Amino acid sequence: MDYLFAPMEGITGYVFRNAHHRHFHGIKAYYTPFISPNQTRKLTPRELNDVRPEHNEGVPVIPQILTNKADDFLWAAGRLKELGYTEVNLNLGCPSGTVVAKKRGSGFLEYPMELDEFLYQVCDGLSKMGMELSVKTRVGKEKSEEFEELLSIYNRYPLKNLIVHPRVQADYYKNHPHMEAFDLAVRDSKNPVFYNGDLFSAAEILQFERDYPGIPTVMLGRGLLTNPALAETEVSQITQENTAAAPHLTAERIRAFHEEVLEGYRQAIPGDKNVLFKMKELWTYLGEAFEDSAKPMKKIRKAQRMEEYRAAVESLLMEKQIRREPVFPGWNK
Ligand SMILES: Cc1cc2nc3c(=O)[nH]c(=O)nc-3n(C[C@H](O)[C@H](O)[C@H](O)COP(=O)(O)O)c2cc1C
Known part of the structure; x- marks a missing residue:
């Protein structure tokens, strides 16, 4: 199983990522907390510090961008390319009220036609720049049934991967992941699908692998904050009964x-x-x-x-x- 470190605003900035990468292993890529570009055409000092190459030496990092404006997205991607990045991740998951009110993050999911147009322009621009796009998405604004239409939009574009956190905006972090929406992605996505949400223990990761043998990559968030060694889990070596090969935290x-x-x-x-x-x-x-x-x-x-x-x-x-x-x-x- 490959493990990605979820972006967590306020926590997983470069200081945290460097320390984690030095002291624990098993993370294939760390996603930055979102960069929020706007008309000023300037990264904030916090945003720039987080992605500067000299702050991320030897750490595999994928920057995340939060916006609903294609030109702002492409401007930020261009800046990130200058800094040496070749992939950017689009945030379509943030459930926070202020973000959603601006039609961003999971708030953008309520406007499928605009999202489609945005993705068209972003994919066109990125391919001209030689950059790749991955998307981290929730499965809807209010109901997981919205995901069918969203998935049909994602299927029109060549994404590096689609990371699905199968909650809707209205769930925030409550309730449980809507696995039927994730199943739809597994069945119908034309892009590679990765999973994110509520995998907190070696046993839960093992169960996920049994349920979804075709999904080779999961993104872990809060589970890694409580157990920073969680991505050292060698799924192939543990069984439900014997978790002796589970990661060792001291x-x-x-x-x-x-x-x-x-x-x-x-x-x-x-x-x-x-x-x-x-x-x-x-x-x-x-x-x-x-x-x-x-x-x-x-x-x-x-x-x-x-x-x-x-x-x-x-x-x-x-x-x-x-x-x-x-x-x-x-x-x-
Ligand atoms: C404090 C906090 C900050 C977060 N910040 C971001 C963010 O900047 N971008 C993003 O895509 N998701 C963000 N998330 C969501 C996580 O990346 C992840 O999708 C979520 O925690 C579910 O995964 P988990 O159950 O493994 O924690 C944040 C979550 C938390 C708890």
Whole structure:
């Protein structure tokens, strides 16, 4: 099984990606959080820093773009080409209210005719530039039945791949993936289909592989934040009963990874307060990897100064066991 690291805005920027790539293996490509181009024809400093080649040395990265304007998309793709990228990913999944209100992300799915025209222009422009397009999509705005029409649109274009997160915008991250819509993609897509959504453990990945033997690639998001070693899962070596070959996460590995993320943010972001804010967001996922972590996690959340924060992290790492199988608990339960 090939694994892709899902883009997660605010979390999987270049500092995080570099640290993850150094300390864990198994990721075929990391997708950047979305770049949002507009008329100013300028990447923001945050966007540019995230994709600069010198910030991504040796890390396989695919930049993601969020817009509904073909000329803005092509402008951003051109900038990314200058920086050395040959593939860009279109975000048709973001469910956030402000994005959707601007007809972007999963909000664009409600306008199939405009989406078709957009893809026509984008594919035409990219092929002239010698660049490839992949699409990350939800299966509709309100109902998964919308996916049939969306898929027929995607089928008109030569996509490198179609990454399907089979929720609709209205689901946000609640409910469960609409696997019947994913089945439709598996059956009818003319482009290679990859899966994304709610694969949080080696057992779930194994079950997915059994259910969909023809899908060689999955994109993992929150599962990798709780268990950064999840992509080390060798599906061929595990069975449902025996997960001994499941990835091995240790306190030492987390400590080394954490240290590099922390130092990376300290160099990149002014002010400990801002650094701590980002580290705490990471811990909302990573904290789930530990048994009985409520108390030390509270200390981490409450830490205002760097020394306090470091001490709280160290006491979690020293005092609490890593779960036998660290699994993101989901937002449904
Ligand atoms: C905090 C957060 C930020 C996200 N940011 C992005 C983003 O920038 N672009 C995108 O396509 N998806 C984004 N997503 C969605 C994830 O890429 C992924 O599709 C989603 O988490 C489902 O996969 P999972 O169940 O493996 O986590 C984000 C998700 C989360 C939780």
